[in-house]
Amino acid sequence: MNWLGFLIPTLVILLPLLSLLLPRRRDVASPVSARASALALYRHQLRDLDRDHENGLMDAGEVSRAELEIQRRILAADRLQETTFRIQSHQRLRFAVLLVALPCFGFALYLANGHPSLPAQPHKTSGVNVPPAMQALFEKLDRQVASMTPDDLEYVRQSVLLGQVDEALNRPDDALRAYRQALSARFIPELAVQIAELQTQQDGHISAESLALYRKALDAAPADAPWRLAVEARIAAGEHDQNP
Template identity: 30%
Template sequence: MVFWILISFVALAVTGLLSLALMRAHEVGEPPAAYDLRVYRQQLRDVDKDLARGVINASDADRVRAEVSRRILAADSLLQQQQSGDSQPAGLSRAMILISAVALIGGTLGLYSWLGAPGYDDMGLELRIAAAKDYAKTRPSQSEAEARLPATPKPQAEAEYLDLVAQLRKTANARSNDAQGQALLSQHEANLGNFKAAYEAKRNYIQIMTGDLEAQDYGELAELMIMASGGYVSPEAEELLDRTLTLDPRNGPARYYWGLMQGQLNRPDIAFRIWSETLRMGPKGAPWINGIEAQIEEMAFRAGVEYRLIDVPGATPDGGPALAGPSADDVSAAQDMTTEDRQEMIKGMVARLSDRLATEGGSAKEWAQLIGALAVLGDRTRAAAIYDEAKTRFGADAASLSLIEAAANQAGLDQ
């Protein structure tokens, strides 16, 4: 309500100023010729005074009187025209005032209805989070999202391949319990861009396999559904992603789509944190890593975070991400340092790692590394606090929790 009162007041104030400017000629002031007439009459009186004092002679006085009298007659004629004429009609001025008022007030309301958000209160952080939760519950379903998409063009492929896929469809439909046939059909339908048919075949595969499934199966089904809806993460796809991450919290594609979904739900803060953690897991060059790197800067801007380039580790021999350690320059510099300086350098590296994990998150290996480093520095109290927080973060991931507990045992925190 305050907003509407404010913009109405501003619009009326601007309209009032325009009205004052348009009507001023009818209400205040005098024609310029009236001022000229007063000046010329004063000049006639001054001529008589100059003649009496002997400043000018009689012939000069007559010549000046004639010239001033001529100007008085011209000014008087002009004054009569200005008083009898209508250089600024009052009716036209009033019409312009009315038009200006309608244009200002109507234009303001129209522009706000187009660019603004009528009906919303001041969107503070709590209201934004509440609105995001409401949208998450009421957002379009998978079928609704697919219905909004334009018709997909026919796939461009060789005729022989199209014939083979058509035959595969017939065979897979005839063998409703053939899991391998459904898996092949899903793959080839996706190759042709028929994502809806692809995820339907993948769903059939999951129903046939029942207990013999991995996290990747649910993640692939979610990805096919997201592709079928044009990149939109529906509630049905969200459920599959949640199941994938429950089984495998480090699943890269699922983490990418989970962050994408948070961005679509107007929670870029959560999306940025998830993507930051995923980038630090690596490996560099993975498809989901490339997708995150292309969008994380914009997500950081939406979240109000100052983005700093994140170094993505490559793959280690065991397939896990490589942890970032001191650079070659750091090692070279440390050799020339005193014991105290070297200790300060290590403390600085540990502090940076701690700050990053607190703000952006990280992998279980990085949390384990921080616990061990704090224990080496003798800060057991802080190491214990980090251990408790890590157990909360990775409580659902048995492998990650085991790694963190091993680091805590080595640091002597469980003793």
Template identity: 30%
Template sequence: MTWLALALLAALVLLPVLLATLRPPRPRGRAEADRALYAAQIAELDTQRAEGRLDEAAHRAALVEVQRRLLNAPAPEESEATLRPAPALLLALALIPAAAVGTYLWRGTPGMPSATLAQRNEAVSRDDTLIATLRERLARADINSEMGRQGWILVGNAERNRGRFAEAAKAWTRALSARFDPGLAGDLAEVEIERGALEEARRWLGEALAAQPGDPRLRFLSGMVEARAGRPENARATWRALLADAPADAPWRELVEARLRALP
């Protein structure tokens, strides 16, 4: 591919942005922006899975994380209008392709091969070693100390990101034994749902909802437990009650409505 082709490709990629800046502004609230962002993230995850860059376990874990952030997104108080771009923005859009090509010519390495299977396996092995070392240190630490608790939360995060839900559940259970936190209990319930431990998920959600009965994420997960357990009517009632209490512009409303439509 020639440098001219690269520059044209960059310009083509930025063309929709340029057209959007020239289009008359329309109101766009934070809720709509949040939904668009999360939809784009989900589409990117699906693309990575289709191209083989994410396996099923990693894709599922990342998708759960995107849905978790969507459910945690606060409802906006009011919409904010999109402003017409300043000339400086239009100039910046014109300069971006040129700057990108120049930077690539200066620092790029187009001949660099992709990571081999052996290299990827080596990276996994390094992760295993690091987590094992952290576990050894935590075994000698006081579980009731904040350092010990945060350490087990860190281990759980790492294991969940690798799709190892059972190990993540064990680590977070230890952290919760030191001090109960409804948010962490919700995270634990998520991985329990993913690995099919529905009764454990129900138990953690019950404790979390007792502390935060109005939390939309916890209520959504309660419906997930019912749906996965083959109780669609219970799931439907749970999610309908959640929607009834939710603001009309809650960014996660469409997600819950989609789950409702998918119920048998």
């Protein structure tokens, strides 16, 4: 971010509000007033009376009495005063101070944690604080998987669990290694898709390896797999990237 990148959007956002500070030559009528609303309502009611009379819903006597009542209300509503508003000088001053104070406070809040000259910091680099007790359990799980062989019954499940822990702790490289260990022992379409997705996030694009995993997972997936359409879209995007 640079200084112009901060100042220009701020001025563009505040520009429409500056019109409220301009002096007005006369009072401005409120766009919606009680008098105008009442007169419009009663005139509409008069038209409804004529329509009901033509349709035979009301006789002449009822229409006459209703018209007299509505006309009385129209006369009363016509005496209502139109409301106007004006921005007083002290209100304009307070508004001007607010317009200046808001961007200043926002800029001060930004400077408390950053500076326009600082490079962008990706969110994924932020660490995850793990309590010591949980860290001990994770390390124990890591040792258990390391001591297993692909022939062990729990090897795949424990490796996937280890990968999920590493992914939650923002250790994508370790998570990919654990997932691939499990996939090499037994091919699971959903796990292959998960590996391809994580690898794509790491690479920033669909690599040839990830594309091959998507294709293999799609071939081995059941026909009613809910993620088939998403994987097909990934394959199409990957093929487009491989053959621009």
